[in-house]
Amino acid sequence: MTVSQRGLGELDLSTHRAWDLSAENLLHRASGPEGLTFFTRPVTDLLPHPVPAVQVATPGARATAWLAHPHTxxxxxxxLRxxxxxxxxxxxxxxxxxxxxxAGAPELPALQNRLTTTHTPRLPGASLLSAIVHYVRGFPAVAG
Structure with missing residues (x-):
């Protein structure tokens, strides 16, 4: 849910505390009787040959939301590693x-190119959506 700064104030939440609560909510939504649930399936139909890659989904939220907090x-x-x-x-x-x-797969640039041409980002100007992203101490970093 989107909350304004004023809304956070009305809830008596700091921005940092709201961010942490969002991470806790992701964890709660993905929790089941056996622990956290992640759904993966091989990426098989995007390139003419097998690619060491999986599509990721999580219960209760977009998988991309998991990149928004260092803990998640x-x-x-x-x-995934x-x-x-x-x-x-x-x-x-x-x-x-x-x-x-x-990350070391030689097919990675071809996969990126294929995904960029087959998917239209829903957020105008969202630069991470067209970049190869790496994990750096809990945060997404665009490959340079």
Missing amino acids: FTILHRH GLLGAEVAYLAPTTDVLIAAS
Whole structure:
């Protein structure tokens, strides 16, 4: 939910506390009887050959929301790094789609190009949506 600065004041919440509560809500929504739930499926139909990448979904929220807080991004990153068996790079061609790929995969630029041409970002000017993003101490960083 979007809340204005005034709305935060009416709730007696600082911006930082609201950010932390948002992270707690993501964790709560993804929690099940066996722990946190992440859904992944191989990215198979975007390139003519297999790609070491998965599309990620989470219950109750967009997977891209997990990149917005260092605590949730760290949890997601550790899980995907273990799943892929390599350092992870992220592609988010829209706010609804999150792709995690092996950061060293030679197919990564072709995958980025394909995603950029097949998805239209819903947020004008959202630069992260067309970039390869890496995890850096809990925060998303655009590859340079």
